[in-house]
Structure formats: structure tokens, C-alpha cells
Amino acid sequence: MVNLRLRVMRAPDLEAVTALNAEAAPAVNLLSAEEIATLFAMCDVALVATDRHRHIIAFLLSMGMGQPYESENYRWFESRGVRHQYIDRIVVGPPAKGTGVGRAMYESVFERARERGATEVTAEVNLNPPNPGSIAFHERLGFRLLGEQDTKGGTVRVALLSRPVY
Numbered sequence: 001m002v003n004l005r006l007r008v009m010r011a012p013d014l015e016a017v018t019a020l021n022a023e024a025a026p027a028v029n030l031l032s033a034e035e036i037a038t039l040f041a042m043c044d045v046a047l048v049a050t051d052r053h054r055h056i057i058a059f060l061l062s063m064g065m066g067q068p069y070e071s072e073n074y075r076w077f078e079s080r081g082v083r084h085q086y087i088d089r090i091v092v093g094p095p096a097k098g099t100g101v102g103r104a105m106y107e108s109v110f111e112r113a114r115e116r117g118a119t120e121v122t123a124e125v126n127l128n129p130p131n132p133g134s135i136a137f138h139e140r141l142g143f144r145l146l147g148e149q150d151t152k153g154g155t156v157r158v159a160l161l162s163r164p165v166y
Contacts, residue, residue: 004101006108009046009059011037016056017048024091026129029156039088042067045112049092049101057096060105062087064116072151073124076160084162085113087123106141113165120165122146124158135159 009017018036021028031039040046042063049058063069063086065078074086087109092102106121113121125134127148143161150157 003052004057004096004099005050005054006101006104007048007050009040009048009061011040013048013056013059014040017059020056020059020091020093021089023093027126027131027134028089028091029152039069042069043088044116045085045109047105047108049096049105051095058090058092058101058105060087060090060109062109062112064112064118072149073158073160076147076149077122077162082120083116083118084120084122085109085116085118085165087121102137103141110165118165120162122160122162124160126156127159128157138163 014033014036018031018033021031021036039061043061044064045060045062047060048056051057065084071088074088077084077086090102090105109121123138123143125131125138138161141163143163145159146162147160148157149160
């Protein structure tokens with residue numbers, strides 16, 4: 001059993017977050033350290049899970065509406081005109097899989113969405129390259145498919161998902 005700690009992400013964590021993100025590719029797109037830092041600055045929910053040795057074994061980055069984020073997926077959700085809290089990425093490393101840390105991180109996002117008056121939480125999941133584990137995770141949490149789109153010049157296809165804020 002893994003001894004987890006969930007906490008707010010800090011700037012010194014970004015190097016480890018960048019490495020964990022890279023290890024998860026192609027389930028999530030690769031980002032440079034600079035891109036992770038830029039994304040982190042836009043997020044109002046940024047969490048990490050650490051093991052007993054304080055190594056980061058999971059993270060989540062989420063932002064509200066109106067950010068200058070150029071992600072094709074974020075822009076798609078923004079264009080709908082629905083008050084939402086967007087989850088850009090969650091990565092759960094092998095030591096943390098099956099521990100419930102992903103669900104706990106999502107609950108923090110739903111709490112933030114309620115605070116902000118958002119009506120839904122949005123996210124996308126890769127269909128190509130496939131990420132069946134993430135699709136199943138989102139289905140278990142009650143997310144529904146709003147649409148699909150090709151991104152990254154047609155090299156990635158994503159499912160665009162949403163779940164109402166209760």
C-alpha cells in the first residue's frame with residue numbers, strides 16, 4: 001500500500017511534474033518545463049500527490065473560464081458559453097494507480113467549480129492515441145461525451161467530456 005499525501009502544487013514541484021507528464025505520454029501530450037510553468041500560472045487548482053518519501057506520484061492542473069490558454073480543447077469548451085471548470089490534465093503514476101487519488105483530486109476540482117459558480121467540469125481524453133483507462137475513469141465519475149475533435153494538426157483525436165456540478 002502506498003502512503004499518499006495530497007497537497008497544493010508549488011513552483012519547485014514543476015520539474016518533477018514535467019518529468020511525470022513526459023512518462024505518461026502519449027496518454028497526455030508532452031510539454032516542456034516552460035509550457036508546464038505557463039500552464040501552472042493559469043490554474044486555480046494545481047495539486048500533487050506524494051509518496052512517503054515526498055516524491056510526486058500524481059498531479060492535476062485545472063483552470064476556470066477566461067484564461068488566455070491557447071489549447072484547442074480549452075477554446076472549444078470556452079466557445080460553448082457555459083460556466084465551466086476545465087481540467088487540463090491529470091497524471092497518476094504507477095505507484096498511485098488504484099489508490100483513489102485521481103477521484104480525490106477531481107473532488108477538489110468540483111469543490112472549486114461550486115465556489116466559482118460553474119455549472120460543469122470539463123475535460124478531454126485522447127481517443128487516438130487511445131487512453132482507455134482515462135475514458136473508463138471519467139465514465140465512472142459520471143462524465144458524458146459532448147463531442148470529439150481532431151487536434152495537433154490531425155495527429156490526436158479527443159473526446160470532449162463534461163459532468164454537471166452537483
